Amino acid sequence: MARQVQFLILVVAAGLLAGCGGDSATLPGSSSAGGSSGMPGGASGGAGPGASTRGIGGAGSPEMVREVPGENAEGLLGQLTIYFEFDQSDISPEFNALLAAHGEYLASAGGAAVRLEGHADERGSREYNIGLGERRAQAVRRVLLLQGAATEQLSTVSYGEERPAVVGSGEESYRLNRRVELVYR
Secondary structure (H helix, E strand, O other): OHHHHHHHHHHHHHHHHHOOOOOOOOOOOOOOHHHOOOOHHHOOOOOOOOEEEEEEOOOOOEEEEEOOOOOOOOHHHHOOEEEOOOOOOOOOHHHHHHHHHHHHHHHHOOOOOEEEEEEOOOOOOHHHHHHHHHHHHHHHHHHHHHOOOOHHHEEEEEEEOOOOOOOOOOHHHHHHHOEEEEEEO
């Protein structure tokens, strides 16, 4: 009996230690050195992107409250649009921290799901722009999967040039229409 209790204690301790691992995926062009957390301004909060502390829990530890992505969210989870260069589906390094925050949120919130809506500006044929929007949505999907999101949490759709964010034929309008929008459901 004493042997079984010792074995049980050993197994529980090993499980707790295994849960303390710090491995995480990183995006190309990002660095984990230097103590940066990927939050704006290099701030490093122990709670991580998308999490905040509120009050004191019963045992003297902070109570964790997970922020839900959306327009009312603060920080990176409040940003729901990734922009692209003309005729490109490569993700610019400036969006690495944003996608890391959303990937971390999805990995920790198993019930969350997001639709990745790919868009293009009005230049090019309708068929070409549908394909370009799909390539952009798939590029964002791949990054979110690398950050820990599950396949079943992600869906993609391409609207091509059919749903512009801004109506117009100037470079500023084109720039704002070349995007992928994250729509949480």
